[in-house]
Each structure stands twice: as C-alpha cells, then as structure tokens.
Amino acid sequence: MSNSxxxxxxxxxLLLFFSTMCVGWIGSAQNPAIGEQLMDLFAKxxxxxxxxxxxxxMCAKLFGNNLGACILLFLGGASFGILTIFxxxxxxxxxxxxxxxxxxxxxxxxxxxxxIPHGIFEIPAFIIAGALGILLAQGLIAEWYGEGDTGKxxxxxxxxxxxxxxxxxxxxxxxxxxxxxxIIQLVA
Numbered sequence: 010m011s012n013s014x015x016x017x018x019x020x021x022x023l024l025l026f027f028s029t030m031c032v033g034w035i036g037s038a039q040n041p042a043i044g045e046q047l048m049d050l051f052a053k054x055x056x057x058x059x060x061x062x063x064x065x066x067m068c069a070k071l072f073g074n075n076l077g078a079c080i081l082l083f084l085g086g087a088s089f090g091i092l093t094i095f096x097x098x099x100x101x102x103x104x105x106x107x108x109x110x111x112x113x114x115x116x117x118x119x120x121x122x123x124x125i126p127h128g129i130f131e132i133p134a135f136i137i138a139g140a141l142g143i144l145l146a147q148g149l150i151a152e153w154y155g156e157g158d159t160g161k162x163x164x165x166x167x168x169x170x171x172x173x174x175x176x177x178x179x180x181x182x183x184x185x186x187x188x189x190x191x192i193i194q195l196v197a
C-alpha cells in the first residue's frame with residue numbers, strides 16, 4: 010500500500026465496497042428471494058420517489074439522495090467508522106443483489122447500460138466519501154490517544170469532499186437523469 014493515508018483509505022473502501030457487492034450478487038443468486046426483497050425495498054424507498062418525476066426534478070432528487078448518502082459516509086467516521094463501514098457495505102450488498110436480479114431478466118449489455126453511465130461518477134463519489142469517513146475515524150482514534158488534531162483534519166477532509174465528491178455526485182445525478190434513460194432505451 011501507499012504511504013498516503015488517503016490512498017490507503019481509498020483502497021480499503023474500494024475493497025469493502027466491491028467485496029460486499031460480490032456478497033450481494035452471490036447471495037441473491039443463491040437465494041433469489043433475498044434479491045427480490047432488496048429490489049422491492051430499493052424500488053419503494055429510493056427509486057419510487059425518483060423515477061416518477063421529469064428529468065430536472067429527477068436530477069435534483071438524485072443529487073440530494075446521493076449527496077445525503079455521501080455526507081453520511083463521510084460524517085459516519087465520527088462513529089469511529091462504524092456507520093461509514095455499515096453504509097458502504099449495505100450499498101455494496103444492495104447494488105450486487107440488484108445487479109443479479111436485473112441480470113436474470115436482462116442482458117449484460119442492459120445491466121451495463123443501466124449502471125455504467127452514471128456509475129462512473131457515483132461509485133467514485135461513494136468511495137471517496139467513505140475513504141474520508143475512514144480518515145475521520147482514524148483521526149478521532151489518534152486524538153483519543155493524544156495525537157493529531159481532528160478539527161484541523163475535518164476541515165481538510167471537508168475541502169476534499171467539496172472538491173471531489175460534490176462534483177462527482179452532481180455529474181452522476183445529471184447523467185442518471187438525462188443520459189442513462191436514453192442509453193437504456195437504445196439497448197432495451
């Protein structure tokens with residue numbers, strides 16, 4: 010691993026996300042009822058509120074929803090990383106399970122068309138926000154032992170959040186609202 014704490018946190022968060030995504034995929038393949046329940050829950054709690062709107066409203070709701078999730082990932086570090094790890098794992102499991110369920114009824118091209126256009130922005134936003142949450146947790150633990158200054162670190166991490174996560178979330182929302190539906194129609 011790198012000597013950079015941020016690079017290390019990014020690797021940890023990336024591994025956590027993709028390993029839990031595999032757990033969701035495999036779990037849903039082994040027991041489709043689990044995947045169906047997660048799909049229904051996602052459709053009811055998240056997508057149901059978003060997909061009924063026109064693209065501009067959809068973009069705004071997606072932005073708010075994903076920004077809220079990223080803020081929780083980042084500030085979840087204040088729980089010594091427990092909330093950050095839980096949210097990142099839950100997102101990975103749900104995405105993996107949904108991918109498996111959609112894969113059962115649609116082609117791999119359809120799954121890729123539904124995820125990749127906005128996912129290239131959204132997943133890095135989640136990974137970076139989660140990594141910042143891990144760094145926040147590490148800073149709190151270090152301060153607990155009399156090392157470091159968490160307040161200074163939080164300000165630095167907050168700037169990184171605004172510089173990187175915020176634009177990625179905005180780009181993901183725009184692509185998901187305006188471009189992904191068009192691509193899905195082309196491959197459906």
